[in-house]
Amino acid sequence: MTSIRINADWLCVVVSFACLIFAILEGFAYHNVTQAIAWGGPLFLGSLAITRWHAGQPLTMHINAALLVGMGALHVHIARGLPEYHFGFFMLLPVMLAYRDTRPLLSMGFFIVIHHIVFDMLQQAGYECYIFRGPFSGLPAVALHGFYVVIEVMLLSVIAQTLRQHALVAEESTALLNCLSQEKGINLRMRAQKDEYGHISPMGQVFNDYADNMAFVVAAFKMLRTDIRELSQIAKELGADNTQQMEDSLQASKKIRDFVQSLGNQTRIGQSTAELSKKVTEDSFDLLNELNQSLEQLQRISKQAFDSSQQIQTLYKEFQKELTPAVAQQLHTTLGTLDNLNERTNGFMARMDLLKSGLSAIENQLVAIDRATHQWVENGHGNQRQGWEVLGAMEGMQARTESAFKTLTNTVQTILRSDELMREMENRLSRFDI
Secondary structure, three states: OOOHHHHHHHHHHHHHHHHHHHHHHHHHHHHHHHHHHHHHHHHHHHHHHHHHHOOOOOHHHHHHHHHHHHHHHHHHHOOOOHHHHHHHHHHHHHHHHHHHOOOOOOOOHHHHHHHHHHHHHHHHHOOOOOOOOOOOOHHHHHHHHHHHHHHHHHHHHHHHHHHHHHHHHHHHHHHHHHOEEOOOOOOOEEEEEEEEOOOOOOOHHHHHHHHHHHHHHHHHHHHHHHHHHHHHHHHHHHHHHHHHHHHHHHHHHHHHHHHHHHHHHHHHHHHHHHHHHHHHHHHHHHHHHHHHHHHHHHHHHHHHHHHHHHHHHHHHHHOOOOOOOOHHHHHHHHHHHHHHHHHHHHHHHHHHHHHHHHHHHHHHHHHHEEEEHHHHHHHHHHHHOOOOHHHHHHHHHHHHHHHHHHHHHHHHHHHHHHHOOOOOHHHHHEEOOO
């Protein structure tokens, strides 16, 4: 309002200067330039001086109102009370609207009424002070002019009050908007205040709502920023652990695959060993069968040799007297040969029995080896199947784990991007003072 009063004071100076120019022109028209300058000059200089040194003060607007009334009175006086020049007062009254205050209007209205009364009394007393011309003068004319002045002052007071309210709202809006300056920072501690009637302007209400909401948002953001910082730190740690766990999972899966493949190789070796053991067992069984057949033949040969020896001895006893010495000698030789053959056959059969026992033991060991090899192969197949099942389960778990790790990685990246966004928002919201 001080700025408005200062501008209004200088407007009064400009209007006073225009009134001085009009008074001089009027003086030329009515051959009274001397009084126009003598009275108009001091009125203008007074307005200029008081405005120059005390612009914006409440007393200055009352003095300017009085000086402008003096200019209007000068115009009427120079025209010797011509009624048309009274319109000047009604032209000067709206100038007081520039103050957007009812007080200068009331002052000017009061000064106009006092001027009419005093100048009418002086004119009626015969002094050269002119206010009315013609038969309509005196108190009736003063009362009529005063009535119109009062009515206009009342109307202009209503307008001035409205303009004052608009000025106050504009001033409040300017002050509130200055709190939202990006260069100076945004002050959310400021709030629009109620007027003397307990009302808040719409702009003030909007600003208060905005300030309250933004204060809540900024406060909530500050708390959220702390949580995001902690979450970002956790996300960084999770990201590092995530990479290590993925590498460990891949390494474990590779080891299991190698182990299953080694089980397959061992199973194939067991199969080859089982086939070889089976072949050896079959060969040993065939050799033992042939050995048994050979032993049976040797037994038959030994029996035949024994039977032959018995028959020759019987013949020798029967024909001992009839045989010649040469034949007898030949029979003794044959009997010796048969006995030797029988002994050698019996010895060979004994060794064949030992060989048979050894082959039987070897056969039993080969059968045990064959059974163990088959059990090894069966266990290898079972282990391999279980290994492939474990590997499949591990691969499925690894796929799910990789999916979970990728989701976790995306989450971590989202959190880190959120952290960067929060930093940017923190820089922007740092201008807010709540």
